[in-house]
Each structure stands twice: as C-alpha cells, then as structure tokens.
Amino acid sequence: MTLENTTADITDKGVNTDKVVNTDAETQVQDTDNTSDQPAASASKKNKKKKKTSAAAAPAEGETKEENNNEAADGDDDDEDDEDEEGANNNASGTTATKKKKKKNNKKKKKVTQTEPPTIPMTKMFPSKIYPEGEQCEYNEENLWRTTNEEKRALERQMFDQYNDVRRAAEVHRQVRQYAQRNVKPGMSMIEICDMIENGTRNLVEANGMESGIGFPTGCSLNHCAAHYTPNAGDKTVLQYKDVCKIDFGVHVGGRIIDSAFTLTFDPVYDNLLAAVKDATNTGIKEAGIDVRLCDIGAAIQEVMESYEVEIEGKTYQVKPIRNLNGHSIDPYKIHGGKSVPIVKGGDQTKMEEGEYFAIETFGSTGRGYVHEDMECSHYMRVYDAPRVPLRVPKAKTLLNTINKEFGTLPFCRRYLDRVGEQKYMLGLRNLVEVGIVDEYPPLVDIKGSFTAQYEHTLVLKPTRKEVLSRGDDY
Numbered sequence: 001m002t003l004e005n006t007t008a009d010i011t012d013k014g015v016n017t018d019k020v021v022n023t024d025a026e027t028q029v030q031d032t033d034n035t036s037d038q039p040a041a042s043a044s045k046k047n048k049k050k051k052k053t054s055a056a057a058a059p060a061e062g063e064t065k066e067e068n069n070n071e072a073a074d075g076d077d078d079d080e081d082d083e084d085e086e087g088a089n090n091n092a093s094g095t096t097a098t099k100k101k102k103k104k105n106n107k108k109k110k111k112v113t114q115t116e117p118p119t120i121p122m123t124k125m126f127p128s129k130i131y132p133e134g135e136q137c138e139y140n141e142e143n144l145w146r147t148t149n150e151e152k153r154a155l156e157r158q159m160f161d162q163y164n165d166v167r168r169a170a171e172v173h174r175q176v177r178q179y180a181q182r183n184v185k186p187g188m189s190m191i192e193i194c195d196m197i198e199n200g201t202r203n204l205v206e207a208n209g210m211e212s213g214i215g216f217p218t219g220c221s222l223n224h225c226a227a228h229y230t231p232n233a234g235d236k237t238v239l240q241y242k243d244v245c246k247i248d249f250g251v252h253v254g255g256r257i258i259d260s261a262f263t264l265t266f267d268p269v270y271d272n273l274l275a276a277v278k279d280a281t282n283t284g285i286k287e288a289g290i291d292v293r294l295c296d297i298g299a300a301i302q303e304v305m306e307s308y309e310v311e312i313e314g315k316t317y318q319v320k321p322i323r324n325l326n327g328h329s330i331d332p333y334k335i336h337g338g339k340s341v342p343i344v345k346g347g348d349q350t351k352m353e354e355g356e357y358f359a360i361e362t363f364g365s366t367g368r369g370y371v372h373e374d375m376e377c378s379h380y381m382r383v384y385d386a387p388r389v390p391l392r393v394p395k396a397k398t399l400l401n402t403i404n405k406e407f408g409t410l411p412f413c414r415r416y417l418d419r420v421g422e423q424k425y426m427l428g429l430r431n432l433v434e435v436g437i438v439d440e441y442p443p444l445v446d447i448k449g450s451f452t453a454q455y456e457h458t459l460v461l462k463p464t465r466k467e468v469l470s471r472g473d474d475y
C-alpha cells in the first residue's frame with residue numbers, strides 16, 4: 001500500500017519538514033544514466049519554501065517514485081556535517097529535481113545499483129559510509145531556538161556516528177520494505193513473506209552477531225490480530241486478497257534499532273482505515289518533541305484517528321485507536337526503553353527528553369479498540385535485568401546460552417531459534433519463561449471479524465531538530 005497524503009501531512013502546520021529520499025532498488029537500475037549528484041545542502045535550504053509548495057501539490061505516485069529514485073545511492077556523496085547537510089537527500093517533487101540540477105556539485109560517482117531481490121549491503125551502496133538522513137523537522141515554537149543554537153549544534157555534531165549507524169539501519173528498512181511492498185502478493189505464505197523481508201534485512205545490514213542485524217521478529221499480523229504475530233515453523237497461513245496485514249520489522253546497527261511498520265492491503269475497501277492510521281501516526285510524529293508530554297501526543301492521535309470512518313461490506317465504522325497499544329522509547333538493544341507513547345487521551349504526563357529515540361506507532365480498529373492475547377506464541381525476549389536463578393531443566397541452560405549469544409536482549413521468535421540450530425527447545429523455553437528470565441509476547445487481537453491497521457516510524461530528538469529516521473517516500 002502506498003502513499004496518499006503523507007506529503008501533505010508532513011508539510012502542514014508550519015512545521016519545517018523536508019522529505020527524505022529513498023533508494024529504490026528497482027528503478028535505480030534505470031537511473032544509472034542520471035549523473036545529477038546530491039543537491040548541495042544550501043540548495044535544499046534555499047528551496048525549502050518552494051519544496052513545501054510543490055510537495056503539497058503531490059505529484060502522481062509513479063512520478064514521485066521516479067524522481068526520488070534519481071537520488072538512489074547518492075548518499076555516498078553526502079557530507080557528514082548533518083547540520084549543514086539539512087535535507088541533503090531531499091527531493092519531494094519534480095520541481096526540486098529541476099532546481100537541484102543547478103546546485104549539484106560536479107562530483108560524478110558511479111552509482112551502485114541495488115539488486116532485486118535486494119542483496120547489496122549499505123556499506124557497498126554508500127562507499128563513503130555516510131548514510132542518508134531521515135526527515136528533518138524543526139521543533140515547535142518554544143524549542144525553535146534550538147535549530148540555530150551553537151551549543152546544541154556542537155552537541156549534535158558529536159553524535160554523528162550514532163546517527164549515522166541508525167541511518168544505515170533506516171536505509172536498510174526502506175529498501176527492504178519497498179521491495180516487499182512491490183512483491184508481496186496474495187497467495188504467498190506468511191513464512192515466504194517473512195523470509196523475503198528477513199533475508200533482505202540480513203543481506204543489506206550485513207547481519208553479524210550483536211553488531212548488526214534484525215531488530216526483532218517480522219510481524220505480519222492479519223486482520224483482527226494487531227500485533228506480535230509471526231509464523232512459527234509449519235504455519236501454513238497464506239495471505240489472502242481481503243487480508244489486512246501489518247508488516248512490522250526491525251533493523252539494528254550497533255543496537256540502535258529502527259522500528260517501523262506499515263499496513264499491506266490489496267482490497268481498496270480498507271483505504272480509509274489505512275488513511276486514518278497513517279494520519280494518526282503522522283500526527284504523533286508532528287507532536288513529538290523535547291518537553292512534550294506523552295499524554296498530549298495520545299490525545300492528538302486519538303482526535304485525528306477518530307475523525308475517519310470506513311465502510312466495509314455496507315457497515316460504517318468510526319476508526320478507533322487501540323487504547324492498550326502504545327508507541328515507546330527505544331534504548332540500545334532495548335526495544336521498549338521504558339516510556340510509552342499512548343494513542344488515546346488520559347495518558348501519563350511524563351515528558352519526552354533531548355536525545356531520546358521513540359517509535360511512534362498507532363493502531364486503528366473497526367472492533368472494540370482493545371486487544372487481548374490469543375493464539376500460539378511466537379515472540380519472546382530475555383528480560384532486560386533478568387534475575388540470576390538456578391536452572392534445573394538442562395535444556396533451559398543451553399537455550400539461555402544460545403539466546404544470550406544470538407539475540408541478547410533483542411526480541412526473537414521460534415523461527416530464529418530453528419535457524420541457529422536449536423531443536424526441541426519448547427520445554428526449555430517454557431522453563432525460562434516460568435522462572436522469569438524470558439518474557440513471552442503472544443499475538444494481540446481485537447474481536448473476531450474486526451480489522452486493524454498500523455503505521456509506525458522511529459524518530460530521534462536531536463539537540464537542534466527532530467529526525468524521523470525511517471521516513472520514506474512510501475510512508
């Protein structure tokens with residue numbers, strides 16, 4: 001499912017947002033003759049006004065895609081000063097594309113072209129090892145001073161390596177998901193879909209122990225199931241034309257996790273459901289900022305989500321946020337950093353702080369807007385500060401060693417245990433859960449017959465600006 005009003009969303013309310021450009025493996029191939037390198041940072045700055053206008057004009061989908069692909073693999077030409085490179089990868093519209101030709105510097109580098117399916121690692125696509133920025137957003141009024149503050153700018157420069165790592169993970173996410181968006185079709189088994197995404201991720205991020213790899217199991221929750229479903233071995237579920245499938249997958253570099261999700265549908269009857277959730281997530285992203293109260297984000301999300309209706313088989317539903325699902329802060333190797341970002345009003349008054357990473361995710365439903373655990377569990381995670389308890393079940397000990405080595409505190413699923421060679425581990429796994437070393441995360445479902453959708457992005461509250469790391473031209 002692709003963009004409808006994403007461009008409009010991120011350019012309204014006077015927030016200075018620039019659209020990030022993504023590498024798109026497929027069309028890149030046709031673009032190798034395009035010698036236009038990155039626009040100089042100054043170009044994108046000067047053209048900001050213009051860009052906003054043209055972005056709002058929303059070029060046709062194919063058009064956007066092609067234009068954006070002209071930028072493919074150009075990140076290697078980027079400068080590392082992320083302050084002055086604001087929006088270096090921007091290209092929200094054809095207008096910008098034209099403008100930037102004047103501004104381009106004359107470096108002509110050979111483009112590295114992604115394969116289909118994606119196999120070329122980011123370190124090869126970006127030989128300079130400088131990865132594309134996400135969407136840069138200036139903070140709202142009270143924090144607008146940060147944009148130009150010298151102290152904050154200096155602080156931000158010191159953080160470059162950390163941002164660069166997570167941007168590498170984000171670029172992997174964009175390329176893999178866009179490949180999935182083009183190629184996942186009804187008739188495929190859920191296992192095939194996960195394999196496609198996971199193989200792509202492992203190749204592009206050069207999965208290597210705890211250094212880089214998959215951030216968490218590939219969620220592909222269907223219909224009334226909102227989250228935490230991924231197939232276990234032997235699962236014969238096949239994707240159907242009428243399914244609403246939430247693709248939620250993670251990529252990490254050095255423990256910095258990109259957590260981003262979209263909803264895949266084939267039947268247009270769900271379009272409004274998806275539009276509601278996409279708009280709600282973008283609202284949460286817009287509201288997020290240093291010193292912003294989490295409860296205020298929840299209230300804004302709810303209001304937007306509930307302003308949508310969807311008609312399915314002659315019945316009209318007001319889209320409800322799923323009130324017991326949340327966004328969350330993210331810490332290194334810790335998918336849930338401890339702060340929750342509610343998607344309804346009445347939440348906690350804790351504030352977001354400088355330097356924090358957040359996954360802003362919202363879920364909309366045609367059901368009750370409340371989920372409960374159901375079905376066979378696939379997701380597990382070691383408890384972060386696990387107690388040291390004697391393990392009596394021998395298999396539990398060896399399994400824990402495997403978990404520590406392969407996943408550490410990152411979430412994993414049964415298929416990931418299978419692929420590292422673990423066998424007959426269920427007894428040991430259950431024991432680790434019983435003694436409180438591992439937590440299980442069963443699928444979360446709304447009422448039968450309902451439909452749920454999800455969109456999610458990872459952002460970081462940098463000293464001078466907010467960066468929506470996982471933003472792409474798809475969502």
Ligand SMILES: [Co+2]
Nearest residue numbers: 259359361456
């Ligand atoms: Co998340």
